[in-house]
Amino acid sequence: WYQRRVREAVVSTQSTGFPMGKKLFIGLPGLATDVMTFANELKFHTNLYNLSENRELSPKTFLSMVSNFLYQRRFGPYFVEPVIAGLDPKTDEPFIASTDLIGCPMVTNDFV
Numbered sequence: 001w002y003q004r005r006v007r008e009a010v011v012s013t014q015s016t017g018f019p020m021g022k023k024l025f026i027g028l029p030g031l032a033t034d035v036m037t038f039a040n041e042l043k044f045h046t047n048l049y050n051l052s053e054n055r056e057l058s059p060k061t062f063l064s065m066v067s068n069f070l071y072q073r074r075f076g077p078y079f080v081e082p083v084i085a086g087l088d089p090k091t092d093e094p095f096i097a098s099t100d101l102i103g104c105p106m107v108t109n110d111f112v
Helices: 002-010 032-053 059-072
Strands: 017-021 024-027 083-087 094-099 105-108
Touching: 017 032, 024 032, 024 059, 032 059, 059 083, 059 094, 059 105
Parallel strands: none
Antiparallel strands: 017 024, 024 083, 083 094, 094 105
């Protein structure tokens, strides 16, 4: 019974991909409750950035934001491993990166 409940919390039918802007997306595999909490927190801060700066958030800036949020919680981390994909708002250059659960970023040119 316990193992089934743990499996349902980690692998569920809910969506793990979230749009954070017109050309910016984040995938959050991990614990279902942490996925929803972290996605809501990121969406709030992304909207706050867009309102205060009056421009779209670039994927590189978003990666720094995600990394900082995860590192702040390194002693009680969110159990998510984000994958960030998007296009630069000015140049439409593709961007893909990921982090581990304490926020260490991995940026690559072709795949994560």
